[in-house]
Amino acid sequence: MVGVVLGAALVVAAAEVSIQRFAPIPPRILEVDDGVEMLEREDPEILVLGSSHTRSFVPVREALAKEGVRMTLVPVEWGTFHSYEWVLSQRLARIVDERDASGKLLRPSLSRFLLITTFFDLCTAEVGKHGDSPNLPARAWAARHFFADAAADGVDDFNRNYLTTRFTRALGFSVLVQNHGHDFIFDALSDRFRTPEAREELNQASAERARVNMEHQYDYCDDPHEHAALETMIDWMVARGIEVDLVMFPLMPSIVSPKSKETTLARYERRIAELAGRKPIRVVDMTLDAPLVDADFQRDRDHLNAGGNAKFSAWALEHGLSFLRQHGTRRSDGGGPR
């Protein structure tokens, strides 16, 4: 039996090594759990919440850290406003409001809330159980959420997402496990056999799809539930005396067609402007202002690559987000109106 197990293990290990030569395991990304842990540990001045684009703020965080400003990042992969609102109310609120026995805030420094957003945050999201996105169990739940849901409804396809993610993370060293459901191994394999011309053709087709997709998103990217979630977050922060800034994150220039500018993006800007008229928030619109080019983006045409992140960070701290540097001095009262 030992021989059989060894033989099997050797084959699996050999497959792992050979596959990783052409399809390396994607680097581990910052997730909600990391952000929660950061918030608990750091008592930050700035809390950044938003979709996966929030990860582009890692260089901003590092730059600010050098100036003595603490910034916590909470990226909700594939989220929209209602996902961020869920994360705020279910994972972050307790930590932000946590007090000691004498009633003083345990983390009194938080004074600024940056919400990172794109037009996609107003799109009608896939809704699973209880109106929640099926992505939440996978990306945002803690164990208590899983057990509460399973105790009420049993283990089902919705809450199983929590377990699948835990399993995948536990075996983070295995390319076979990481590939499951993502299929990046076959993408990498196919790519090796493509000519440069074929690659370019594919690239153009993918860009066209992205352009058309953004144009079509006009039809379902003005969801009232998402609006409501956004307002709930703003109200929650304002009620605690925390300043709120909406940062409209840059889009890849080549996928924004003139039609999208006039429709999907124009309406999104209008909605945010209307909101800024009603709520005490600052809006930083970087959608098309940042000096980013296509080469600064990843192949998914959505996220910045490492170079793009650095470029974005340097530019943002000099321009739209320069006000973040004001947090260099800690407030002497250690608290605020919360």
Place this chain on the structure above:
Amino acid sequence: MSLSEVEIVFFLPMVLLLHWLGPRRATWQNSTILVASWIFYASWSPKLLPILLGATIVDYLLGLYVARHRGTSRARLGLALSLVYNLGQLGFFKYAGFFATELNRLLGVFGLSAPLPVLHVALPLGLSFFTFQKIGYMLDVYDERVEPCRSPLEFATFVAFFPQLIAGPIVRAGEMLPQWSRPRSIDTDAVRRGAGLMLLGYFKKAYVAAIVAREIVDPVFAAHEAYGTAGHWLATIGYAIQVFCDFSGYTDLALGIALLFGIELPKNFDYPFLSTSMMEFWRRWHISLNTWLFDYLYGPMTAGHGWFRERFDAAFMVVFLASGLWHGAAWTFVLWGVLHGIALVVDRRWDELYRGLCRKDRKWVARRKTLAYRGLSWVGTQLFFVVCLVPFRSANIGNALAFGERLFVPTRGTLLGPAQGRMRLLNLAIGAAFVVGYHALELPAFRGLRERFLSLPGPLRGAVYGIVVVVLFLFVPLSSGTFIYAQF
């Protein structure tokens, strides 16, 4: 919770550790398994757990009562109470809605407008399986084939053992209660067999069944009008492969996990696609249900003192009607049962006729052994089984007839739906080769190959299993844990 989904990776090791690291006493081992089984059942829906608990208590007490009053009318009363409780529960959850709907429809035909209330209640998972298991126990106790189980812990574990709780095999008290009454120790041979069965079961269920369903079966049955006759045949044969791999795969997982606890469950499938008659087919497919039906329904009917005595054809029809209804409360299942009942009647009559011919002329004996006879019998049997799956899979009789028409009236149209996964043809080829090879290795001509493989050095055999593991990781679709037989 499903044996083939990710949660089992967390659940099973914990239960195994508790089971084996605790004292080597049956009480501890059974308690661990029982609590785990109840958690397993509650993980489908916590609201349904009381149904399992109630059913366990009722039959535990009635079993003791029947045994205490054996030979008296009280024993019959105890048995009757158990049957009323079990069949009543099954009837309420599974058939009440169906019969009320059909009765209302019938009353409507006669212009009567007093519709019965139609209940829409969720069917508790595994109800058909554990109800039949408990009825079998009560009948065995009544007929003195087994002694009643006096330990509530052992009885509850017998009813709720999680690997076989929701999809069988439907086990017998005589083969299981002795296993629950003694302490188990780790047996490396059982662990080896268990691990092998789990790998085989997962391969069948999560890979072959899931891919065949996704790529061939579901698209055609969802909108069959777009597909031609060849596409219909492909989907129907694909469905036969899917059901076999799904159900026997889950059973293999159940048998394998049971072995890790030192428990031996009976096999439920015995290479059914080798059958050359429907009688043989039903001895090889879902063995535990069919032996149950023959032992507790067909046997007493044909050997009893009632109208059915020696009326074998009528008894076959009753048995397969029951089998159809056991699978679900719908006319499609009734039709499926009737078709198989008729097939068994024809099979039995043909067998009688043929035996008569053999008695007159011994040449008929030799003819039956020829490749041509066996080949034709095989084709006829498998074809019949496959075609009968059309009503089994269809939402209603109308759909089944429309689908069936396309099978037999040549129509042009699409063969395959749009590919939903990577390397569809490779995966389908592996799946088909697996089903053919799996059965072929059981044939006398090829059995030697299996023996030769098993006699290879351990690391070489391990390497083959390693390749299977890599294929599974690469190709098993997400959410392949949905299990067809869980709905029955």
